[in-house]
Structures are given as structure tokens and as C-alpha cells.
Amino acid sequence: MAGEGKPRRIGIIGFGHLGRYLTRKVQVEGQLHGLQLAFVWNSNQEKMEGKVQKELQLESLSELAQRRADLVVEVAHPQIAKEYGEEILKHADFMVGSPTAFAEQGVDAKCREAARRHGHTLYVPSGALWGAEDIQKMADRGTLKALKVTMSKHPDSFKLEGYLQELKERRRGERTVLYEGPVRSLCPLAPNNVNTMAAAAVAAHSLGFDRVQCCLVADPSLLDWHVVDIEVSGPVDEASGHQFTVKSTRRNPSTPGAVTGAATYASFWSSVLNCKGHGGKLFLC
Template sequence: MSDERKERRIGIVGYGRLGQYLVQRILGEGSLNNLQLAFVWNRQLEKMDGAVPEHLQLQDLSQFSQRQADLIVEVAHPSITRDHGAKFLSSANFMVGSPTALADQATEKQLREASRHSGKSLYIPSGALWGGEDIQKMADRGTLKALKVTMTKHPDSFKLEGALVEHKERARSRRLVLYEGPVRALCPLAPNNVNTMAAACMAAHTLGFDGVVGVLIADPGLSDWHLVDIEVTGPTDEQSGDTFTVKTSRRNPARPGFVTGAETFASFWSSLLVCTGHGGRVYLC
């Protein structure tokens, strides 16, 4: 059997809305894509009762290697990647569904080194990031000069920490910019909301978490949509003085109060299908 036809065993870490979506797609149509569910782990095991076959439920995450997964997908919380990511990479490819974890420099360095050492791939799903591969190509060529990512959502769609909690409450009556600045400082304040920005930082590796600008806006009039606006700045022509720029605007339908928009689910599934093994490196998918 060729590598392309080999059935891949997938471990899912986290059983929230996104985890449930991925599990059900693998159980329902995994055979069509040569996928098999290796395990599902969730902090609250009872949440899987009646939905995930008992033999596929992993009670102790430290025992993940016994399930011999080819790919482990984290869709739980950034702390999972910080605490277990390097261990996952010792025996499996690893897709980081919460790339805000990589805003911690020690975690990013540890995972990059683990990937190189094991030869397993560290996958960064594009999620709601539009044009990530193009951004990465510009970074590879050294032509990416600036990148700004603006995310706008209803206040109820934000799960915030620290000083941003108070800002969010003020935004219930008016549109308010909650944050504007380097993405690195924003990630621990909004770990569940700015994974798109974190993915952009990994794509724009010459700028990174300190060079990419993130803007977070709460808009009480925006109940059914998540907006992502991306502004890319490239080189300036020496003769004309004209600067290369690209601006995209993504309108993602989202139910009120939901952290993840509808189309992002399909994007994650497409990313999972790409994770077939690309060697010991970081790969945007």
C-alpha cells in the first residue's frame, strides 16, 4: 500500500464545538479519506458519553502514544500545546489548533526543536486566515514589510483575560477598539479569539509575533458575523515610489456568542486532510 493510500490514525484533543465537528466527520466519512479515529480526549470525559465510542475515549492524555496516532490535533486550549506539544511530536505529526500558544517564545522554540529532532511536522491551520500561503511566500522572499490583522466581533463572542475584560463591558453600548499593537502581547489576553492572528504571525515569520500588528474590535451591532481584515505591505519601487499592498476582508457567518465562525470549521477539516507528513518543519496548512 502506498503512503498516499495508507489509513491515517487521528487523535483529537478537545471536544468542544470544533472537536465535536472533526470527530463526527472522521467517524462519518473518514474511510473516504483514509482516516481512522485513534482517540478523543477531553478534560471532562462525561461530555463524550453517548457520542464517542468508549474504546476511543482516552482518559489519561499522557497515555496518547499507546494509541499510535499518525496525527494529533489540538482543539482544546493553548495550555495543551505548551504542556504536551513536544511530547506529541516525539511520535506523531501535530496540528496546533490554538496557535496563540506559540506567542510564548519558549514554547515555540521547544516545538520547533522537537519537530526537527523527530522528523515530524508541526502544522499550523490557517483557520480564518485568508492568503496565509501568499504571506508566507513574501516572508520567504524577504519582501514582506508589514502585516496588520483586524478582527471585529460582537462582545459576546470574545473570551478575554486581564484588562480587556473591562474594555469588553464598555463595548456593550458602542463599537470599541479593545487592543491595537503587537500580537505577542494580545495572545495571552484573548487566547481563544486571536488564533487567526497567531497563524498570521507564523506565516509572516520574518515579522513574527512582535512585528505583526493585531487590532481587536468589539461591535455590539455585529451579532451574526465575524470580520477579519488583513493588510499586507510589500516592497516599494525605487523608481516610482509606489508600494505593493494587499487588503482582504473576510465576512464569516457566526451565531451570536460563538467564538468560531461557521466557515472556519470547514477550513479546519481541509487543513486536517493536508497533514500527511511534511518532514521535521513548521507547515502552514
């Protein structure tokens, strides 16, 4: 952590819509929260011109350690955690905005071990996952029996791989269930779209990526919303035989083509403000 009275230096990886939003928040409001921009990196540096001071633009992730960031925030692609996660955790806390990376068990294990070894925190933001802390508490107590996350968006809001992309295009004019099954198998097919589901698998650690179920729906009628339905099942009461259940629906204002809904931007900023160093472990924020 940054020393007392010293600004906490934030590095941002990714300068898409969410990266630009977080960069601007640190630039405008950072001083109020004891934050300072350490660097911004993007695969296409031209996108930062006129928006990020030249001295704050990081040309290569291999030079990351030189910027002495206290927290590195990834909002680019799961490949960042796969290739650089261990190295980042040697020098700073690491907030992984693309937790679909952890569907690969080796990536998950290596990042957790790097956090433990170097005493830095591996953060996973809840993002669009409503009730993430409650799900985690149930997992901690061993009372979480099942979890299903259904995400419905306009077809243009999906960036898919392989047969899912083919299915979406073939059924573009109609509501289509693109996938239903375990979260782990979906992550590599929709790495930019199902981070909410991956965060659910992290929160529901007693079930994990193989037992948390998900459903991905392309719905052309959803012109104004991203919809996330959460279904939680808990223990059965012995006396009554009734099972504890929770169902929630989150309708996030959005437009066709937008990967991230409007309310999720504020959720990410809240997560950044919560990343104050929680020791060498994974922490849901």
C-alpha cells in the same frame, strides 16, 4: 506517516464545537480519505458520552502514545501545546489549532526542535486567515514589509482575560477597540479568540509576533458575522515610488457567542486532510 494502504490514525484533543465537528468528519468521511479515529480527549469526558465510542475516549493525555496516532489535532486550548507539545511530537505529527501558544518564545522553540529531532511535522492551520500562503511566500522572499490583522466580533464572542474583559464589559453597548499593537502581547489576554492573528505571525515569519500588528474590536452590531481585515504591505517600486499593498475583508457567518465562525470549520477539515507528513519542521496548512 502511516504506511501505504494503511489508514492514517487521527487523535483529537478537545471536544468543543470544533472538536465535535472534526470528530464527526473523521467518523463519517474518514474512510474516503484514508483516515481513522485513534482517540478523542476532552477535559470534561461527560461531553463525549453518546457521541464517541467508549474505546475511543482517551482518559488521560499521558496515555496518548498507546493509541499510536499518526496525527494529533489540538482544538482545545494553547495550554495543550505548552504542556504536551514536545511529548506529542515524539510520537506523531501535531496540528496546533491554538497557535497563540507560540507567542511564548520558549514554547515555539521547544516544539520546533522536537519536530526536527523526531522527524514529525508541527502543523499550524490557517483557520480564518485569508491569504496565509501568499503572506508566507512574501516572508520567504523577504518582500513582506508590514502586516496588520483586524478582527471584529460581537462582544459575546470574546473570551478575554484581565483588563480586556473589564474593558469589554464596561463598554458593552458600544463599538470598542479592545486592543491595538503587536500580536505577542495580545495572545495571553485572548488565547481562544486570536488564533487567526497568531497564525498570521507564524506565516509572516520575517516579522513574527513582535512586528505583526493587530487590532481587536468588540462590535455589538455584528450579530451575524465575524469580520477579519488583512492589510499587507510589500516593497516600493523604485521606478514609480508606489508600494505594493493588499487589503482583504473576510465576513464569516456566525452568531453572538460563537468563538468560531461557520466557514472556519471547513477550513480546519481541509487542513487536517493536508496533514500528510511534511518532515521535521513547522508547516502552515
